[in-house]
Amino acid sequence: MNFNLYYGDLMSSPAAKISIGSHPVGGRQRLDLRPSSPQQTAAVVTIGAAPFRLASLAAKTAMPGVGPPPPLDVQRARILGIGVVTEGRISQFFKVLSQVTEVGMPPPYVYVDDEGLVAEWSFPGHEVSLHSEAPEGLWAHVSDMKADTYKERHLATDGSGPAEFVGWVQDLVTPR
């Protein structure tokens, strides 16, 4: 799964419990997110503003038994803002992003706000979002702007939530 990413300069705040490193890989910038110790489960991520660069992103978590999510390069997206996320949430978030990508979802707009990680997609007549919030966890939302209705689902770590969300987006990306 490869996307491309626009992102701002990244800094870890003094309170950060996930270190953020950025280093050149093959002429591109590679970004690693990883906990600085197994006991540390939360992070405050402060991400600066311009200049923005085309880069690749690799997000890695070190949760025992979970393993790292696949490398993620988010095309035409920006990760910005201030967020509080747990490594487990990061892993879940990227896992669901992988699942929806596999059914044909285009690259999302991804950012970090003061509630956590957010991915957004826009389709004609529909707005789709995936939120990783502490402490609630993953939420998926689809707004039907023409019908003026919405669907929302809490995506538990296991269970039918992610599959249902994948089904929603599959309906959107499948040509009729």
Added chain:
Amino acid sequence: MTSHRARLEDQDELLHRQVHPHMWKVVEGRPSSSAFRPSKKDDGQLSVARGSKVSAEEAYRRYVARGLSSSGVWSTVAEVTAVGLVAYDDPLPDDDAHAFIDFRDHKRGEIEHISNKLRSFACARLSYRPEGDAP
């Protein structure tokens, strides 16, 4: 909580909303819907500036003068009422034009959907964008 605050009744009044650079989607050329919903720290109150008291440009100047960042001002009007919300006058010591849109009685799914609608309305009436600010 809002008993001492006047409900805004003039459906023609503009409500200027500052959009933080973080919420500006470069490729799509429009703000994220998250710019039009309160975060948890906002306690269900989305800050805006009253168009009857300040222009969009002046609202922007006041905002950045407080050390805050903005990619510009998008304005909403009677749409606030149309999506089932109410706006209240809420002057601050350093900004007499401050008001807020009240999301407090709405669930998170409703808030998300409403913010998508407010963003659509606001994008149709971009009122001020500072030169050279585009990220």
